[in-house]
Amino acid sequence: MPLTLFDQLAGRWLDEGQRAQLQAWAYRIGIYVVFNLLDEPVWLALMFC
Numbered sequence: 001m002p003l004t005l006f007d008q009l010a011g012r013w014l015d016e017g018q019r020a021q022l023q024a025w026a027y028r029i030g031i032y033v034v035f036n037l038l039d040e041p042v043w044l045a046l047m048f049c
Contacts, residue, residue: 014022037043
């Protein structure tokens with residue numbers, strides 16, 4: 001049984017190795033966004049104004 005919705009959707013088209021690779025890239029992109037875009041003072045000022 002799939003653990004997450006991500007596994008359920010990706011399981012139809014991708015094999016186990018491809019799913020792991022896609023999930024790793026998704027985490028990597030998410031970490032980049034959090035560290036480099038959301039931490040930027042200009043973006044924080046725009047979001048909370």
